[in-house]
Amino acid sequence: MATSTEHRSSLLKIVSQPEVQSLLQDAERRISEEEGVSFRAVNMHFKKPVENDFTADQRPHTTLLFGGLTFRHEHLLKGVFESLGYRTAVVPTPNTNA
Structure with missing residues (x-):
């Protein structure tokens, strides 16, 4: 709601x-x-970290990292952010042997 x-x-x-x-x-x-x-x-x-603004001119040299989601969700987010001009990288989920 x-x-x-x-x-x-x-x-x-x-x-x-x-x-x-x-x-x-x-x-x-x-x-x-x-x-x-x-x-x-x-x-x-708890001490709140300093929040830095993320501006459009930083897109070419900034990579958005995300992970821990399902395979399909990770690729969906990757596609969405890359279509908006962002660089992305999926952080691999550790397996049980790690």
Whole structure:
């Protein structure tokens, strides 16, 4: 089910309300006490990597890697991306002997 932009923005308005924020903080605190997990400790381990923009002028010298899909899905994606001007390479799936 797709959500419209208006629906998403109304949901964001609801989440940003002080009452909802209070309920979320209470739930976070309750879960942390029940499970013995500190959300701060979990969040400190994750550091979001810097996202670099991918521009059209980088297409000729950038290769998109993908793998782990079925044979047909990999070749479908390869064909789609190459028809759009991207270079692609399928990363082989390791076998049980690897």
